[in-house]
Amino acid sequence: MKPPTAIEIPSELHRALRRARFVAVLTGAGISAESGVATFRDAQTGLWAQFDPRELATPGAFARNPKRVWDWYAWRRERVASVEPNAGHRALVELERQAIEFLLVTQNVDGLHQRAGSQKLVELHGNIARVKCSQEGTIVEEWSAADGEVPRCANCGAFLRPDVVWFEELLPEGALAAAENAARSCEVLLVIGTSAEVYPAAGLPMLAHEHGALVVEINPNETPLSARADYVLRGASGTVLPRFLSAALAP
Numbered sequence: 001m002k003p004p005t006a007i008e009i010p011s012e013l014h015r016a017l018r019r020a021r022f023v024a025v026l027t028g029a030g031i032s033a034e035s036g037v038a039t040f041r042d043a044q045t046g047l048w049a050q051f052d053p054r055e056l057a058t059p060g061a062f063a064r065n066p067k068r069v070w071d072w073y074a075w076r077r078e079r080v081a082s083v084e085p086n087a088g089h090r091a092l093v094e095l096e097r098q099a100i101e102f103l104l105v106t107q108n109v110d111g112l113h114q115r116a117g118s119q120k121l122v123e124l125h126g127n128i129a130r131v132k133c134s135q136e137g138t139i140v141e142e143w144s145a146a147d148g149e150v151p152r153c154a155n156c157g158a159f160l161r162p163d164v165v166w167f168e169e170l171l172p173e174g175a176l177a178a179a180e181n182a183a184r185s186c187e188v189l190l191v192i193g194t195s196a197e198v199y200p201a202a203g204l205p206m207l208a209h210e211h212g213a214l215v216v217e218i219n220p221n222e223t224p225l226s227a228r229a230d231y232v233l234r235g236a237s238g239t240v241l242p243r244f245l246s247a248a249l250a251p
Helices: 011-019 029-033 046-050 059-064 066-081 087-098 112-116 173-185 201-210 237-248
Strands: 022-027 101-106 121-123 126-133 160-164 188-192 214-218 231-233
Touching (some): 011 214, 011 237, 022 087, 022 173, 022 201, 029 237, 066 126, 087 101, 121 173, 173 201, 188 201, 201 214, 214 237
Parallel strands (some): 022 101, 022 188, 188 214
16 A cells, blocks of 8 residues: 555545544654654753763663763753644644543653643653652652752652653553553554654554554654554644544544
8 A cells, every 4th residue: 555645644544533432642752853852862962962862861870870860851851841732742632532532652751742731641651850769769749959969859868860761671561551452452543753663662553453453654754664554644743633633533
């Protein structure tokens, strides 16, 4: 099947989405890049250009130099806070409102889906805005520290860290289980702005396909999933999603 372009959205795809009882969505860095959020590796700029991401996003890196890792994530939090959700994020909020059953699974840690209004959401890789105790794993809402120091847990004294999944760490068990269950149960899976290279998230589309779901990739770039998806809508999600969903969900 020749993948349709963003302009050539087949009517049968509209009908499939309209009929679906359970719609699942998997998003990656591409949807947030349209809001101006640098991808993980593109965040290595300025002062941070000298560091490989693996020097800043592993348990070992944090153990060796907690201040360096804390400062990098604080810088990234500030950058994320300065951008806004885009039309692609908002279109998914509308899809959630209209779907009978829905789950949005994201690999992104920027919180833009929540800020757009998404509620039925699973964060596979955590959220950069949250902070937790590095020892106990409990979420910490407030903290204080002297200038230049990494804040510590008020309960046990361990350093605080961002609530994100680092290299060498497993995904949250509950989040992964919810994502896999959605892949097995949905009738349509939209895969948006993801490279389809980072596992286990990259395995979700094929899991959905094996269980009979229609898999639709929305991405301006070709990925390893492109040749196996049922439909490929080639374009930016902020352009493709509103047009696709407004037509598919129209009364």
